[in-house]
Amino acid sequence: MTEIHALSGAYAVDAVDDLERAAFERHLAECAECRAEVASLRETAAMLAETTAAAPPSALRDRVLADITTIRQLPPEVPTAQPVRRHRVRLLVAAAAAVVLVGAGTAVVVTQPWADETRPPSATVQVLEAPDAQSTTLEFPGGASATVTHSDELDRAVLQTEDMPPPPEGKVYQVWLDQPGKGMVPAGVMPVEEDQTLLLEGDAATATGAGITVEPEGGSPAPTSEPIALFDFGRSA
Amino acid sequence: MEHIRRLGGDAPLPEDGASPPDLADLLKRAGRADETAFAALYDATAARVHGLALRVVRDPAQAEEVTQEAFLEIWRTASRFDPARGSALGWLLTITHRTAVDRVRSAEASSRRDSSYHQQNQPVDHDTTAEAAQASLEAHRVRSAMATLTEVQREAVGLAYFGGYTHTEVAKMLDLPVGTAKTRIRDGLIRLRDAMGVGS
Ligand SMILES: [Zn+2]
Numbered sequence: 001m002t003e004i005h006a007l008s009g010a011y012a013v014d015a016v017d018d019l020e021r022a023a024f025e026r027h028l029a030e031c032a033e034c035r036a037e038v039a040s041l042r043e044t045a046a047m048l049a050e051t052t053a054a055a056p057p058s059a060l061r062d063r064v065l066a067d068i069t070t071i072r073q074l075p076p077e078v079p080t081a082q083p084v085r086r087h088r089v090r091l092l093v094a095a096a097a098a099v100v101l102v103g104a105g106t107a108v109v110v111t112q113p114w115a116d117e118t119r120p121p122s123a124t125v126q127v128l129e130a131p132d133a134q135s136t137t138l139e140f141p142g143g144a145s146a147t148v149t150h151s152d153e154l155d156r157a158v159l160q161t162e163d164m165p166p167p168p169e170g171k172v173y174q175v176w177l178d179q180p181g182k183g184m185v186p187a188g189v190m191p192v193e194e195d196q197t198l199l200l201e202g203d204a205a206t207a208t209g210a211g212i213t214v215e216p217e218g219g220s221p222a223p224t225s226e227p228i229a230l231f232d233f234g235r236s237a
Numbered sequence: 238m239e240h241i242r243r244l245g246g247d248a249p250l251p252e253d254g255a256s257p258p259d260l261a262d263l264l265k266r267a268g269r270a271d272e273t274a275f276a277a278l279y280d281a282t283a284a285r286v287h288g289l290a291l292r293v294v295r296d297p298a299q300a301e302e303v304t305q306e307a308f309l310e311i312w313r314t315a316s317r318f319d320p321a322r323g324s325a326l327g328w329l330l331t332i333t334h335r336t337a338v339d340r341v342r343s344a345e346a347s348s349r350r351d352s353s354y355h356q357q358n359q360p361v362d363h364d365t366t367a368e369a370a371q372a373s374l375e376a377h378r379v380r381s382a383m384a385t386l387t388e389v390q391r392e393a394v395g396l397a398y399f400g401g402y403t404h405t406e407v408a409k410m411l412d413l414p415v416g417t418a419k420t421r422i423r424d425g426l427i428r429l430r431d432a433m434g435v436g437s
Contacts, residue, residue: 006420006423007404008423009425010403010418010423012426013334013398013422014334014335014338014397014401015397015403015404015419016404039322039323040430040435041426042323042327043323044426044433044435045330046327047379047382047429048399048429049289049330050285050375050376051376051380052285052288052399053376054284054287056304060283060287060301060304061276061283063305064305064308064309065272065276067305068308069272071309071312072313073268073270073312073313073316074313074314074316074317075316076316
């Protein structure tokens with residue numbers, strides 16, 4: 001459900017029940033930020049064991065070394081020629097770059113482009129994988145999050161949401177690009193789904209930011225309500 | 238960053254004072270069915286593996302079984318270790334912890350849950366080998382980092398990691414609203430990570 005990222009610490013130290021573990025592992029498959037966090041928190045937790053060292057009885061060594069001769073080892077993991085997997089690795093690299101770029105000055109909560117399991121159209125993938133891709137993530141109270149990734153080189157931006165609650169009855173979430181001199185220009189209407197990836201319409205290279213508003217079904221030519229999220233592309237500051 | 242290297246490469250000194258074994262290298266060789274490498278890996282890490290198992294399950298006989306089970310799992314899955322994703326020791330202890338937690342959760346009859354975490358929270362005696370000396374240096378570092386946590390973070394992390402309790406159980410034990418213990422655990426671990434300079 002919501003707030004799934006917050007489970008990373010509990011998951012890293014096995015403080016989850018079986019259902020939570022399964023749910024979080026599904027999330028891990030698509031969330032590079034949580035994968036990195038879990039890895040670092042497991043390293044941290046392992047350090048705690050430095051305070052509890054206690055040598056086992058020496059007979060245990062003999063038992064273990066005798067037993068291993070009866071256990072067949074797993075083969076190494078062989079990389080499968082699976083496009084999605086390659087895609088993830090490259091996204092991770094892009095994510096690292098994005099963190100550095102976005103760090104200063106913007107009203108960013110966290111930066112976290114995540115890999116996409118839904119195999120979006122290629123233009124979307126290109127933006128997410130662009131070497132100059134920059135991501136800005138906003139987290140909403142309640143655990144939903146939205147990330148806008150833009151590439152100036154490709155002039156495009158992609159919005160990804162996670163655990164997004166549905167809009168009120170008869171309303172939609174509409175996305176906007178903030179264009180200098182023009183204000184908020186319509187960039188698309190989000191399909192009603194919790195987790196989704198949307199390639200924004202319009203020139204992201206000139207935009208200074210993006211926004212999301214709640215609009216009547218079908219969308220509006222200009223925002224009719226206060227934005228629920230504003231993404232600063234970090235150009236002015 | 239610095240610390241990952243340390244976990245991987247700066248294993249306890251063997252008693253003859255030779256250079257410390259490279260745990261990642263030993264693990265990699267163990268993954269190719271090198272039993273000698275696995276034995277060396279055992280010697281370099283058994284005290285930490287067993288100490289963690291003992292701390293979580295409490296019962297010495299069960300702790301031995303957990304240690305044995307964990308090492309057999311380490312042997313079985315050694316080829317899956319990827320040094321790019323973390324240290325060898327971190328990998329070993331992750332397996333150990335999961336094995337220990339599975340044990341306490343499946344064994345409801347365990348006497349461990351009858352008495353409180355605090356009463357049993359005494360340090361385990363170290364033996365007097367070079368490993369213990371090395372471990373105590375690291376232990377000092379860990380204790381200093383622990384001191385940077387808030388009381389509730391420290392308790393939540395301790396109950397989760399050493400106690401083997403779920404965050405829901407931890408919430409109940411610490412009188413926290415349901416759902417907030419996981420945040421305390423995460424915040425505490427992040428603070429520890431940053432205090433100890435563990436890279437990711
Ligand atoms: Zn996540």
